[in-house]
Amino acid sequence: MSDARADIPYAQTGDAEFRDYVALLKPRVMSLVVFTALVGLLVAPGTLHPIEGLAAIIFIALGAGASGALNMWWDADIDAVMKRTARRPIPAGKVAPQEAMALGVALSGLSVIMLWLATNALAGFLLAFTIFFYAVIYSMWLKRATPQNIVIGGAAGAFPPMIGWVAVTGSISLEACLMFMLIFMWTPPHFWALALFMKSDYHKANVPMLTVTHGRKATRAHILVYTIALVPFALAAGFTSIGGPVYLATALALNLVFLHGAWAIWRRDEECAEADAYRVEKRVFRFSLYYLFVHFGAILAEAALARLPAYAEFALRFKILEVF
Amino acid sequence: MAITREHELHRRRSGRNVGLALVLMAFIALVFGLTIAKVSGGSTLQAFDHSYRPALDPDNVRFQQR
Numbered sequence: 001m002s003d004a005r006a007d008i009p010y011a012q013t014g015d016a017e018f019r020d021y022v023a024l025l026k027p028r029v030m031s032l033v034v035f036t037a038l039v040g041l042l043v044a045p046g047t048l049h050p051i052e053g054l055a056a057i058i059f060i061a062l063g064a065g066a067s068g069a070l071n072m073w074w075d076a077d078i079d080a081v082m083k084r085t086a087r088r089p090i091p092a093g094k095v096a097p098q099e100a101m102a103l104g105v106a107l108s109g110l111s112v113i114m115l116w117l118a119t120n121a122l123a124g125f126l127l128a129f130t131i132f133f134y135a136v137i138y139s140m141w142l143k144r145a146t147p148q149n150i151v152i153g154g155a156a157g158a159f160p161p162m163i164g165w166v167a168v169t170g171s172i173s174l175e176a177c178l179m180f181m182l183i184f185m186w187t188p189p190h191f192w193a194l195a196l197f198m199k200s201d202y203h204k205a206n207v208p209m210l211t212v213t214h215g216r217k218a219t220r221a222h223i224l225v226y227t228i229a230l231v232p233f234a235l236a237a238g239f240t241s242i243g244g245p246v247y248l249a250t251a252l253a254l255n256l257v258f259l260h261g262a263w264a265i266w267r268r269d270e271e272c273a274e275a276d277a278y279r280v281e282k283r284v285f286r287f288s289l290y291y292l293f294v295h296f297g298a299i300l301a302e303a304a305l306a307r308l309p310a311y312a313e314f315a316l317r318f319k320i321l322e323v324f
Numbered sequence: 325m326a327i328t329r330e331h332e333l334h335r336r337r338s339g340r341n342v343g344l345a346l347v348l349m350a351f352i353a354l355v356f357g358l359t360i361a362k363v364s365g366g367s368t369l370q371a372f373d374h375s376y377r378p379a380l381d382p383d384n385v386r387f388q389q390r
Contacts, residue, residue, distance in 0.1 A: 016336070016340070017339055017340060018342075018344070050361075051357040051360075054354075055354055
């Protein structure tokens, strides 16, 4: 591990705007974190005051944003040479690296303490561990050291629904672990599909992506293997308290399509993929985004359906809705 | 001498200051809301105004419920 990248100077173009600091927090990643954490929080057994729930979601998102800022500080040298990330605030010269680091550290501390105070110590600890995992284990260590970086780094993105669940219940359960595993096992095929059609970028940045170290044929095989390994976890959630017929039917359909896509990627060779500009790989990558979103949407739908009789009774008692 | 010319730099700084002010106000509102939620525990709060009010006296409330 080296601290060389913190010293790399980037030509400053002037004072940063407010939106540059927002960009440091990776708002697109934050939106996925907010959604999955919200699902974890809403489907957990137990109750939380609405303001406590709102605070929990805000501080989980802020913690994710803080780890994003730390990642951008550490990986500024990689970001500078990759087309997709070259316009990020640090390589673009809008925010100084040390400023991004300071923002990341400050927001990490604030989000962890506030989540602890708003909910419980275990939720605060899990958020602290997630930030540590993403900023130190993934960004500083694994990303530049092993082609399995995506696999282990994916754990950082898998924690938010578990933290949402723990914020309500105060403990980790099978359901929280299955939601974790759903994102954890989904991450490798999702990112490797991206790496297949963004090959030159990772190669240029010297990041040991599987496509660079083991070749594209091995990457295609890995996508298929990880997709097969993902299926049991996705279906198993259907047999726990967060599942049900709606979730099971949705998960079955989504996993069949995802498996079919992974199979199609595995069967193709490079000539075939280049001939149609990686059409299948791009299609599977796009589908993988919907895959995760719809799975968590189905978990939320199951919770809403399960609580419908209680809502109806409430509405009847207070004469809110005459239809019941 | 007062600065009279508006530079692009001033616009960026102003945007940053307004953004930070809004974030801080939202944070204060959230902490206030959290405090009320934690202290009240879901029920309404009544302030003690230094004069005896039977409704706030736990012994009186127990006596009334008997």
